[in-house]
Amino acid sequence: DRINILVEEAKKHNIKVLPPDINESFDNFTLIPPNSIRFGLVAIKNVGHNVVRVIVEERKKNGDFQSMADFLTRMSPAPEEVAILNKKSLESLIKAGAFDKLGSRKEFLEELENLLSFARESQKTKQYGQESLFGAEESPNNHLIFSKNNSNNKKLASDEIQWEKELLGMYISDHPLSSHEHLLKDDVVLIKDLNQEKIDKQVKIAGVINKITKFITKSGKPMLFVELEDLTGKIET
Structure with missing residues (x-):
């Protein structure tokens, strides 16, 4: 398809292809100077145009997402809005590597239910203007502390490589061979x-x-x- 052709052409010209990033990717491929392109968020399976539009608009308005908790809080809809970020789209963003600079894929996936609980709590807080329906000691935010990945050359496990293939249609960060x-x-x-x-x-x-x-x-x-x-x-x- 069109994406595969574009990626193959980029490789022929020694242009490095980078996986999607929640703070750097837009809808489609983005040029990253001096010699790289980064996958667009729309290319991720299960992540629709509406989700990407809200992510990009929020980032333009209030800056980069500093953590997973920051992302979920800011992506939680206001009372008059409809939630567009669901379990499938969040899981796909994680598996495709969009949050790699904010933590590890496996750690995020292990805490996926807590992440979703935190997102629901953030929405209720916006709706009712309360500090936390859980109470300070029981808030899901207490469990959303992750180690940021500072290395761009971290070796991915075989299942993480396969996640990229499944959701992006190709191997990006590494290859099984x-x-x-x-x-x-x-x-x-x-x-x-x-x-x-x-x-x-x-x-x-x-x-x-x-x-x-x-x-x-x-x-x-x-x-x-x-x-x-x-x-x-x-x-x-």
Whole structure:
């Protein structure tokens, strides 16, 4: 699709593609000088245009979100407004890496129910003008203390890499083959190096299977098409 084509073109020109960020991303891709582009929030599965519009408008009006608690408080609708941030969209933003600079994905997901409780509490506080319906000692805010990620090079776990693939349609921060790159150097042909000269020749390629398509030919025989991806591109065979 259009996003995959754009990302492939960026890589060809040595432009680094960054995952979405709650304080830097807009609707679509954003140029980050000197040589990077950042994913837009609309590209995240389960995150609609209305959610993104409210996030961007709030950020423009009152500055960057300083913490998860700050985000949930400011995103809680006023009494006359309808809530647009639901469990699915919040979970998807977390899994896609949009909050990585404010804490770890796994820690946020482990506390997801507390995050949602805090969001509901913030909405009630706005509605009724009360300090806390829970009381000072029981407020969910007491449980919303997370360690910020100061390293941009933190190694992601395999399930976190898969979350990006699931929600963004591609691997961004890392790739499942990265840790096996040393095994792909000898007689393995990279997908980007497959060309006309290699047609009808036996070659060895290695990659991650993205998709398997099964169908029956006109002659009644079963056939498979497999989409394979390595660190340099994709191929269907």
